[in-house]
Amino acid sequence: ELFIPSLTYRSGPYAANGIPTADGYADYLTLLNERDGGIGGEPINMVECETGYNTEKGVECYEALKGQGALVFHPWSTGITYQLIPKATADGIPVHSVGYGRTSAKNGEVFRWVFNYPANYWDGASIAIKHILDEEGGSLEGKKIALVYHNSAFGKEPIRTLEELGAMHGYELVLLPVDHPGQEQKSQWLQIRRERPDYTIMWGWGVMNQVAIQEAVNIRYPMDHFIGIWWSGSENDVKPAGEGADGYKALTFNGMEQDYPIFEDIQKYVVDKGLAAGAGDQIGTVLYMRGLYSALMTTEAIKKAQEIHGTAQVTPAMVRDGYEALDITQETYASLGLPGFGPDIKGSCQNHGGQGLGAVSQWNASEGKFTMVTDYIEANQDVIQPLIEADSMAYAEENGITPGCD
Amino acid sequence: MFYREAGDFKTSYVDDNQTFPIKFDRYRYYAVLAVAFGVVPFFINDYWANAVLLPFLIYAIAAIGLNILVGYCGQVSLGTGGFMAVGAYATYKLMTAFPDINIFFHIILAGGVTAIVGVLFGLPSLRIKGFYLAVATLAAQFFLVWLFNRVPWFYNYSASGQINAPERTVFGQAVTGPATEAWATYLFCLVFTVGCAILARNLTRGTVGRKWMSIRDMDIAAEIIGVNPLTAKMTAFAVSSFFIGIAGALFFAVYLGAVEVGEVYGINKSFLVLFMIIIGGLGSIFGSFAGAAFLVLLPVLLKNLLVGTMGWPTDLAAHFELMIVGALIIVFLIAEPHGLAQLWRVTKEKLRLWPFPH
């Protein structure tokens, strides 16, 4: 049996986002169990543990579940990820933070047990700028770009990257922090209205997203010049603003089509059997698909681990090997019933974070869904890689880690 | 007669001033200490340490601290989270600036730093009272969190804005960092908790404590009979913040190891610690422990019961958990407004009279 815990937050301030994510994650694993009898013939035992997005509860969950032989942890919260990095490293259990968590964990030589496939926040910043470059025909000279961000570690992540890129492309960066929780953003949006930035990028979370989008609509900011990070781009964020939000863009690293073949299987093996997680009403939403994608990466890693070690009953250490050997291509996606679903990912001991590919999606209010409007764009690794190197080495030094692969 | 004090005579005022004047209580107290120091470390595992005992011990310190301010001195404060953050960041700066000094002293010093900050934010209490003061202390909460988030010097300019506790040892045994053993962190915190409890007890049974309580019960009368409100309130803020600072330091360094200020030391923490002392009992050290135990254990218990034993879906369980905690708080207050400590006292009084009802 493969014990895979899932730290969910189906309650608390971010429950609206936590529910679809957790559902997608759970449904995929259930599907594998029902359809394939697990992974490599070994059934999956998934256990949810509710964190409410609260760090201490996360720690409690971790301690409770690690004792039961957890193979890998998805903390689903940056705060919890930071908690688990040292703990899981000491315990030898992989931690996978999908598009959140500590960016420099991409450096596998320092963070031996931590993975952040398929992309990180610095990738996100770079992808957004690349997209803007495309829109502007290749030059951002003299342009003004505003960053509206959650005033926390998470929100501050892209600043360095955006500054570096600004120096490179010659745009001016305007920083507009929004304090938690972000229900009042009048000041920030009045400033945007005055400064008229050509583009606005948003690093938001929770209620901040909804308010920002509503305010943007109120000041009639051109929505297609407003780009959110992937955590600011779910149906939850745009729906309260109604029609006005039409055209809002957000980054993504997974597909959001409504006709993947896998849906038939999910219907047949999961929903119809009454095994759907939660209320079963989230299938196909952006966050559901992200949860599903996370499960997909994890199970692929486990498959790899089984291949490498020739046993179906893998251990956490083997799963890490599987993660490092992760190699997901377009064929893989297609074979899983999700053609074109995500970018190619190829891991290694050094690279725990994938190739940094992401796409831009856009909200279509009348149809009520996001659609991808670009192909997967590659982040500017020349800029990002040195930053990652510097940050991870600082961490290594602080904690007495000798970087390297064992 | 389960509970007897008859025949337990005191012949000196020293005896009468003891913490546990009743023999039975005293022995029970020694027994608890013996188990805590001598037995628990041999049976503790990561789960018990990290999910239950460490938070309990650390919250108990914070609760004692807040209880001194609210329960003994009557100054309601909602700045606990912010002050804990001061303790945490002070330890972090000290740990990284003076790596050769024992962490033990860093934590005490961090308490000292918090005490100073506490006094600073306590000054308005000379003018502002009651709930006005409570809300005013939120200024400290929000400002401090903003400050630690804002000024990179506090987090040593790390890219993530988080602080991470590097490994530090006591007697060669790691108590912070990833490579700690459950028993070591437990004992480390236990020493602080017991130490703080004893200090708090000493302070509250003597002149200082009486000054605090007189200010709490009737500040004008207290001033007229000779209590200087400035020193009384400021010492309460200082001592209280000292303990809270220590709690914040341990919370960061020993328990969590990595912290982002807004998330861990947010306003919820302030409320949580306040709940602990109200549920436990204002103006009671035992109550601080009881309240901390209640609010640390209850959610864990409920979760294990509802999800683990009864197999409910996690989200339903989480909602019910909230409802049950809320309802229990209310039920407790209705049954005994003065907290678990008072409940315990009444029970003792009843036991003393047992089998007679009055």
Next chain:
Amino acid sequence: MPDQLLFGMEVFLNGLMAGVLYALVALGFVLIYKASGIFNYAQGVMALFAALTLVGIMEGQVPFSHLINAVFGTEVHHFGWHLPAVVGIVLTIVVMVGLAWAVNHLIMRHLVNQEPIILFMATIGLAYFMEGLGDLMWGADIKKLDVGLPQGINTAIDEVTFNAFGYGFFIDNLDIWATIIAIILVIALMIFSQYTKQGRALRAVADDHQAALSVGISLNFIWVLVWSIAGFVALVAGIMWGAKSGVQFSLSLIALKALPVLMLGGFTSIPGAIVGGLIIGVGEKLFEFAIGPMVGGATENWFAYVLALIFLVFRPQGLFGEKIIERV
């Protein structure tokens, strides 16, 4: 006029509007504090709960559907109706009155004559409970709330100011509506509390529960009454804020924006809530506008509190609060 001044004026006006929105939340606190000396921590959650209920009723959501489905294995979600806003609001008021009744009979009644901090604690328990209940009843997803209030830039003001200064001011229509509603509410509540018998009784209760009982004021009645009114105010606040951010859990956090307003205006003063709101709104917006960029921004959260704190040092009972009686 120089640009900075124009911008400053725009910020000022928007600060006023934001202040009104804070005041709407603060009003609920004031009412209950005035009538019982209780600092009602649950006020924010009540706003959330009211808004959730309103949306739920309007959209025909089946309450507790998640629970029902989990227990009975059914698949019910919607009744399949869409009610007009007015009907929804009326039904929600009925629910809030029911809530007020339950709060009084299950909680407050048993805590007569207790110290304020104990009552405060009880409202925290209530907040927890309602948080869980709200989620369980209506689900945790973010809902769109639309009762037909206009939203977005007011073009008339934009044009007028553009013609006058060459720079169009941004004023949100929703804010204008909020202001109108708030003014009506404040006037009505002021009349109620100053000039009616019930209003006087309400203030008497706040001073001394026991003495109020002894002159025959029925605490049960007074409390159900004020909690109902507070529930109604919470509904109004919930509608306004819900229109901005969608109805979701975080709505309960608006309480934190109301607290400094409350301090500044005085816990017991209805006009104080409005004046305090305006001062806080303008103060924090201007500070963020003028000083914010120098210190890195996002100052609004703490600035409101610091501003209120400074005020209080000079006037410990807030601007309009009842004088704190100090006698021996």
Next chain:
Amino acid sequence: MLDQSEGYVTEDGRKIGAVVMEMKNITLRFGGVVAIKDISFDIREGEIRAIIGPNGAGKSSMLNVISGFYIPQEGEILYKGSKRPQMKPYEVARQGIARTFQNIALFEGMTVLDNVMTGRLNHMKTGMFQQALWKGKAEREEVENREVVEKVIDFLEIQNIRKTPVARLPYGLKKRVELARALAAEPSLLLLDEPMAGMNVEEKEDMSRFILDVNDEFGTTIALIEHDMGVVMDLSDRVVVMDYGKKIGDGTPDEVRNNQDVIDAYLGVAHD
């Protein structure tokens, strides 16, 4: 009037000393209300000085002025011969002035013993750090002061309620505990605001005895507000009568009793 500088000897042979406290032309206003209007009087060492007057006359306000809690708009206070600068109430207390309150101001959350111990605050000097460690100086000091307090407790016969929280005590006992708290401070001047309100005759007799004994044994000067004329006439050496903030009489009980103004304003009928 009695002569100003020297003391005098009372009927029962007690010797009264020089003036310890002199109130000179005190005026106190609250907004429009004039609580005290240009009042002067003195208190002599060792005497029992009563202040009487109808309700709202300003008696309690006068005690509050002496305690430093109200600051008069006009007038000055001479204490032990020199002008008292404006002081905080706790500084006044440190000069050896203790008092009780009209509406009992005990610390409800504390036990009787703790309440009485607070009376000794100004005699206890150990710092906070020593207190925190307890053993040694702090404990010694505590015990020493406890002994004094126990004497007061014995004196007032409240041994059996030592450890009871005061909130539970009936009114009369509370009054006595308050007196104990004031006595514990070993004051040189004791201000009593209606110490016998709400007591029956028997209890008043006891309380009278306590007051006389304190005055006798410790030579404490006492200023006393009381409405029971029997008590006032029997106990006090000199009486000040106030009405509507004004002084309408000052003198020995007999003088006051027969003062027509006093009879009109306060006594109603001539008391025997």
Next chain:
Amino acid sequence: MLDAGQTQEKLLEVNNIEVIYNHVILVLKGVSLSVPKGGITALLGGNGAGKTTTLKAVSNLLHSERGEVTKGSITYRGERIADLDPAAMVKKGVIQVMEGRHCFEHLTVEENLLTGSYTRGASKGDIDADLDLVYSYFPRLKERRKSQAGYTSGGEQQMVAIGRAIMSRPETVLLDEPSMGLAPQLVEQIFGIVKDLNEKEGLTFLLAEQNTNVALRFAHYGYILESGRIVMDGPAAELRENPDVKEFYLGMSDEGRKSFRDVRSYRRRKRWLS
């Protein structure tokens, strides 16, 4: 209604009640008394005897003090009142003037008085008339009617409390230590008012007092309470003549009133029971 003096009709009857505070403190140990319609009944006794507790048991204010009547019964006009809340008691015409004033500090004196008329559906004119009545009894209050009650002197607050009760036009008033802290003139005056109300308006009074002397002068019947038990009762005139009462409650010895100075030793309290 207007016939002075007591009648035979028992308005209020307390039968053998026991009261416990906080589930542990037994305060009343079987108290019985009855209050005839139109009479002034005095409840006398030392500190802590349980007078206040008895009154609160009648007005049902005990619940808010965490006290409970655990045994016995209380009837008003033959009806059990255990389940009524205090407001209902006021509506029935029973109002308590609480010991220690309990004014509404933040309300003005006049507003305080007006709260007294809360339960009445009376017209503004009637209420104003009553207000004038109260002011005529207590002219001092009229002067201070616009000040916050919290800032008035002790005696003024006592007047407010009594005036407030009158405003409710009660049938029975439970008066708890009305004389406490009042100037002698005013004590007489207040008892005079009580007597007036009793005789002219036919109000019934149950009066808890320490000031035995005055109380027995005005009351028709008296009960003496010691440590939670009734130890003696009888018509006021008789009680006044009882030697024990004389000695312990009136402070008189055979030679008339003694000086407080002459009490040379502390009295060993004499108690009938306990």
